[in-house]
Amino acid sequence: MSHSVRAARxxxxxxxxxxxxxGSLELRNPILTGSGTFGYGDExxxxxxxxxxxxxxxxxxxxxxxxxxxxxxVAETPAGMLNSIxxxxxxxxxxxxxxxxxxxxxxxxxxxxxxGETPExxxxxxxxxxxxxxxxxxxxxxxxxxxxxxxxRYWADPGRLERTLAMLRPLTPxxxxxxxxxxxxxxxxxxxxxxxxxxxxLTAVNTFVGMAIDLDAMRSKLGKATGGLSGPAIKxxxxxxxxxxxHAVRIPVLGSGGIASGRDALEFMAAxxxxxxxxxxxxxxxxxxxxxxxxxxxWLAARGHARVRDLIGAFNAEHAQERAPRATS
Amino acid sequence: MAAVTRTWKQVAARVREHRAYGPGFRWLELxxxxxxxxxxxxxxxxxxxxxxxxxxLPRPMSVxxxxxxxxxxxxxxxxxxxxxxxxxxxxxxxxxxxxxxxPLGRGYPLEERGTPVLVAGxxxxxxxxxxxxxxxxxxxxxxxxxxxxxxxxxxxxDEARERLAKRGSKLHLxxxxxxxxxxxxxxxxxxxxxxxxxPPVVIHACGPHGMLGAVARWAMANGxxxxxxxxxxxxxxxxxxxxxxxxxxxxxxxxxxxxGAKAAALKGNPDWAMCCxxxxxxxxxxxxxxxxx
Numbered sequence: 255m256s257h258s259v260r261a262a263r264x265x266x267x268x269x270x271x272x273x274x275x276x277g278s279l280e281l282r283n284p285i286l287t288g289s290g291t292f293g294y295g296d297e298x299x300x301x302x303x304x305x306x307x308x309x310x311x312x313x314x315x316x317x318x319x320x321x322x323x324x325x326x327x328v329a330e331t332p333a334g335m336l337n338s339i340x341x342x343x344x345x346x347x348x349x350x351x352x353x354x355x356x357x358x359x360x361x362x363x364x365x366x367x368x369x370g371e372t373p374e375x376x377x378x379x380x381x382x383x384x385x386x387x388x389x390x391x392x393x394x395x396x397x398x399x400x401x402x403x404x405x406x407r408y409w410a411d412p413g414r415l416e417r418t419l420a421m422l423r424p425l426t427p428x429x430x431x432x433x434x435x436x437x438x439x440x441x442x443x444x445x446x447x448x449x450x451x452x453x454x455x456l457t458a459v460n461t462f463v464g465m466a467i468d469l470d471a472m473r474s475k476l477g478k479a480t481g482g483l484s485g486p487a488i489k490x491x492x493x494x495x496x497x498x499x500x501h502a503v504r505i506p507v508l509g510s511g512g513i514a515s516g517r518d519a520l521e522f523m524a525a526x527x528x529x530x531x532x533x534x535x536x537x538x539x540x541x542x543x544x545x546x547x548x549x550x551x552x553w554l555a556a557r558g559h560a561r562v563r564d565l566i567g568a569f570n571a572e573h574a575q576e577r578a579p580r581a582t583s
Numbered sequence: 584m585a586a587v588t589r590t591w592k593q594v595a596a597r598v599r600e601h602r603a604y605g606p607g608f609r610w611l612e613l614x615x616x617x618x619x620x621x622x623x624x625x626x627x628x629x630x631x632x633x634x635x636x637x638x639x640l641p642r643p644m645s646v647x648x649x650x651x652x653x654x655x656x657x658x659x660x661x662x663x664x665x666x667x668x669x670x671x672x673x674x675x676x677x678x679x680x681x682x683x684x685x686p687l688g689r690g691y692p693l694e695e696r697g698t699p700v701l702v703a704g705x706x707x708x709x710x711x712x713x714x715x716x717x718x719x720x721x722x723x724x725x726x727x728x729x730x731x732x733x734x735x736x737x738x739x740x741d742e743a744r745e746r747l748a749k750r751g752s753k754l755h756l757x758x759x760x761x762x763x764x765x766x767x768x769x770x771x772x773x774x775x776x777x778x779x780x781x782p783p784v785v786i787h788a789c790g791p792h793g794m795l796g797a798v799a800r801w802a803m804a805n806g807x808x809x810x811x812x813x814x815x816x817x818x819x820x821x822x823x824x825x826x827x828x829x830x831x832x833x834x835x836x837x838x839x840x841x842x843g844a845k846a847a848a849l850k851g852n853p854d855w856a857m858c859c860x861x862x863x864x865x866x867x868x869x870x871x872x873x874x875x876x
Contacts, residue, residue: 293823300589313823321854325876328818328826330640335818342825342852485639537819538631538640540593540684 262558277429277454281308285547288533289367309363319345329475334487338476358388369395371404373418384426397435397460399482406435412447419451429454442502449503457508458499484534500526516549524569593684605738611660622646624714625690625864631682638668647709661709697783699725704790734763799867809867815858828855835869
């Protein structure tokens with residue numbers, strides 16, 4: 255793969271090939287919405303043309319319905335926000351009976367996020383959903399910072415990740431994407447464990463564990479002591495984790511963390527991501543994912559890049575001291 | 584499956600007027616482009632400051648007036664600059680632009696039959712100023728009960744008086760310290776007024792959650808219906824982030840479970856209601872007032 259990232263004559267934005275591939279899943283472009291920030295897609299269908307963005311990652315579903323955490327669940331912090339939602343969701347049965355039929359009607363590639371407190375719960379979910387129509391891939395949420403059991407800490411164990419993915423891999427013909435926590439000593443270890451277990455791709459990263467204290471009340475600004483930090487505040491941190499993960503594995507990586515512009519998205523791709531997820535930016539601007547896509551296309555066209563794929567890992571080609579990433583398609 | 588029609592959108596709006604409005608309060612009037620749906624009293628709008636803003640997230644704010652000037656919609660807000668977001672908002676000059684998302688949430692069911700009693704606490708008066716307007720336009724009388732800790736916190740009093748005068752509606756004031764009107768709180772005043780009200784009584788209220796809980800309990804104990812506009816910290820305001828939970832009552836829970844799939848589109852959760860999409864206006868019986876913070 256060549257990395258022709260030097261300036262060239264501008265081309266028409268229509269001529270830019272934005273398609274990328276995540277395992278067997280072809281995406282029309284690399285812009286996805288992050289899990290938990292876009293509902294089940296139809297909530298935003300009247301403001302974002304779902305036929306244009308790369309895909310929608312749905313709210314994490316668990317075997318049983320989860321009521322979520324007690325208030326407060328969100329608190330703004332400098333250039334970011336903490337959340338402690340606690341995986342509120344309708345549970346497997348209602349997801350299959352009520353949400354899936356709606357997802358099938360969307361003009362979007364749907365990636366279903368699943369979460370479990372144990373490997374067995376993930377097995378139950380994939381046995382039930384693995385062959386369902388209307389789902390293009392599964393993202394396994396190994397990194398929720400806000401649940402007592404089966405959260406980011408539980409899934410930080412590389413051995414557990416590898417064994418679990420090896421057990422899950424045969425249960426669906428669709429790509430399995432492992433969403434990783436940034437709160438580990440070395441993300442390359444969890445990334446490699448997922449690859450060895452059979453993951454088709456990684457998402458790097460989920461939110462960072464954070465805190466905010468109301469000093470006057472001497473209590474957390476959330477219902478729990480800690481929450482997950484997202485937004486522009488984490489972008490440089492997430493970018494570094496994404497870059498590390500992308501260079502540790504051969505499988506594609508989906509970049510996530512504070513992406514709010516086309517340039518942000520391209521930074522993650524230059525660092526090695528094959529696609530990206532726009533999350534918190536949607537809370538600020540419902541059409542953020544569309545705008546990020548437009549900005550990405552315009553940036554590429556203005557510099558004469560005919561294929562976004564050529565930008566993947568481009569940062570390393572420019573900086574020869576780092577090992578170049580492998581081709582992803 | 585219930586068909587859910589979403590009409591909210593994000594648009595650029597322009598500051599038409601921005602002025603002090605009583606001690607510590609401000610009135611913000613925005614010109615809103617065509618295509619932005621006219622809000623219902625009790626609905627809210629997310630206000631987002633343009634770059635560079637000291638805050639990231641938009642701020643949810645209850646609509647205090649909505650008026651058409653020709654084809655142009657203008658929307659008014661009554662607020663107190665108390666946090667980083669609202670203090671920055673307070674700096675906006677006439678002609679400045681910002682982005683607004685809305686209208687969001689469920690407003691007051693003002694069409695409900697009965698004697699409308701609007702109950703406001705402090706700056707919670709904002710959506711009820713609009714409710715009074717709407718009732719006046721549909722030629723309906725109402726009782727307007729307005730309470731605050733002290734007289735100077737009866738913000739928007741002149742505005743309220745003017746709006747009420749049109750239809751012979753009555754304004755009843757209460758202050759905790761007795762500096763104006765009835766010496767006591769709005770629930771005590773309601774109790775005093777109740778015998779003179781033509782049943783059925785339908786309360787529409789907004790104010791601090793403690794006051795709303797007291798109004799809700801009073802209504803349930805006295806056979807009145809009550810619709811309470813709640814507040815919460817929010818992120819998205821559109822139902823997807825699940826960030827603004829309020830505790831449902833047993834009855835509220837039963838109702839969601841009974842509605843089943845039909846309700847699922849909007850109300851996925853029998854335990855917690857989302858302030859943004861299930862509310863911000865709730866019926867008294869829907870919430871567990873002992874657990875409301």
